[in-house]
Amino acid sequence: MEQVLAQVLDLQTLMLVFIGVFLGVVFSAIPGLTATMGIALLIPYTFTLPQVPAISMLLGIYIGGMYGGAITAILIRTPGTPSAAATLLDGYPMAEKGQAGRALNFATIGSFVGGIISCVILILIAPQLAEFGLRFGPPEYFALAVFGLSIVGTVSGKNVVKGLMVAALGLLIATVGMDPIGGVTRFTFGSINLSSGVAFIPALIGLFAVSQVIKEVEQKVTKNNQLKIKFQKQSVSLKENLSYWKEYIRSALIGTFVGIIPGTGTSIATFLSYNESKRFAKPARRKEYGTGIPEGVISTETSNNAVTGGALIPLLTLGIPGDVVTAVILGGLLIQGITPGPLLFQNNETLVYSLFSTLIIANIFMLLIGLFAIRFVGKIVDVPKNILLPIVVTLCFIGSYSLSNNLFDVWIALVFGVIGFLLEKFKYPLPPLILGIILGPIIEANLRRSLIGSSGDLSIFATRPITAIFLGIALLSFIYPLIKSLVGRFKDNAKANEDITTR
């Protein structure tokens, strides 16, 4: 233990963790720079550092990178990372109501709580949980993704039918590119640029940020822009935070759980957590989701940072990276001569516990940096729109370009900007589109993988327990509102379900 503390509380290590967290926040807040990129670019400079400081810095970027996206998502509706896509569901409406400071506060605290809880779980029961993650084969992933798709109802706002239409459009967009099993390209119209599908982050930037700019311009032209936001320093009292304790804990557990399953990703965690938060809310409160309430921000931001501890479980115990970021971290570990796997815990306990300690420290730094930054970044909303919007557009396009240095991605952002604008103008909700794009490939590839495995036998979806449970819940979520409204109509003709009513 003394050895661990000596390694971790070394000034150089602490500095590097701090710098890592800081860079992570900055990289993920700016569209077009990602935490993955930050880690990959810094790895060559960690060659010369000793093990603990080198890995600590990479973990710092990872932790910071999960949080930074929330800042731009809340303030300018530009998710810098996919994990922040769900944050703007309630984050941006809060900012529009003049509560940007509160939203940022909840996001920061949520990220911290999520990070710490997942870290504790990682420290206490990592090896046992890793085994559970492995039980997820193709049928389980398929079931989880179908369950994820059942969230459409939650994120569709008032009109579920429109939500379903948009989700179907998302699934359709997800089919563009290489067929995941056959390796044949589809709907690319011969363009090499589409052969790996529609680039996700440019599409995300387009749908939310570019479309918002078009909307603001339209409002300016039609003189509808009466909204005046003034940023106020709003701190959230400890008491108020504690009143949301259930949100924090539930979201942290969902995030950690999703993190443990390799290959699912943070965006799924955030949407699942948002959905569960709404499901557990009181019926009266449920209607307010999407209009800018703290629960929406807390559930998403807590869960995405909770993914960190979860995703490190298969990485450290089995050497299996769950996503791109952890794959890059794995590269960094290997360069430092650390081979993750069961042997790591037996042979190199000091190192493992040093890494655990730095994770906790990184989360504390993230909290401090976040709370400090809120005082300044929130002022963005005070910037006059005629100055802010051109900057946002520039950021969007530079961001889309720099992700893979490809001009085509800028066109994607622009086209999706127009799509997003039109959809919102005619009151079609955007989140189901994102869900479709994220979940489509997982559903398709794993359905086909499952059927290859079972030689076409569909019964595997009913006989495997995890699969059956997820599919069962999904089915229930789909038909429950129908039953409820039928029963409602039966009992009282005047009373219909709030989720189904068309406006």
Add this chain to the structure above:
Amino acid sequence: MKKLVMKKLAIIGFAAMLAAGCSNGAEESGSSASSADYPERDIDIIVPYAPGGTTDTASRALSSVISEYLPNGYNANVVNKEGGAGVIGTTEVFNAKPDGYKIGMTTVGPMTIKPHTDNTAYTPETIEPIMQVVATPNVLVVQNDAPWQTYEEWYEYAESNPGEFSYGTSGAGLTQHISMEAFSTQTGVELKHVPFEGGAPALAALLGGHVQGALVQTTEAMPHIESGNMRALVNTGSFKTEGLEDVPLLSEKGVDVASDVWTGLIAPQGTPQEIIDVLHDSFKKALEDPKVVETFEKLGVNPAYAGPDEFAEIMQKDYDLNEEVLKAAGIIQ
């Protein structure tokens, strides 16, 4: 000490942002300079994948020392241009001005498989090979408690249970898939292919028992073999790697399959021979640099030098073989 670290990191941070944001800054200046003075400015190396993968890390390791070997002390900057499974970046190199200032790292997939399936603008014949840098064989691994101890036992099982043995790979139509299709074509043994998105998910599926085997790069399999979770049965590449000397090659077992996953440097067609020579000589020295050797070793990557002519042969051989197998497997016509 503290200050120095800070300063260093500030520079690193700034450099990283520059690299990410505006790496295409210095282009299109001074065109018709004679190749005798080459290079007169920094060179761009297009890496057709996202930062962080083996190809990217290997390129960055080379670029970190290349200024010591390039004439006039100029540098080579890594520019990531991902997408289309490597085709987008490789096409960019193909379309670049053949002046030696934009070259590329490419790999077996975009160079010898995609031209058949994706109608790419280039073929191995229309680019200039500079040198092969890295080569990695693939190994068939099974779980440690699997009933097959040797390749023969496994072969017997697979032969007598057609279409039963399922193996995961890093994706459809990649070297691993093609190697196994070639194996099936030659031996008549039917296997069940389950493609995943990368080697890691394929290995996770094997660990969870969702597939019976996985054909992955030796570098990906090594940690799991060392930890005792997995056992390698056969190597489908052309050479044996450290720690896996006992694993037989498929070609030693009478099956003519020997394809590695290679990475190499290419230049656009029409690049003057003198420039190719300068690039080849400099990068060959960089590949032998102790720092690069050490980095490769830590990553478990095998430096596998092959000169322009030999590299061209390797490319052509894989290109022809892949066409044959893809046709036999019904992926192309």
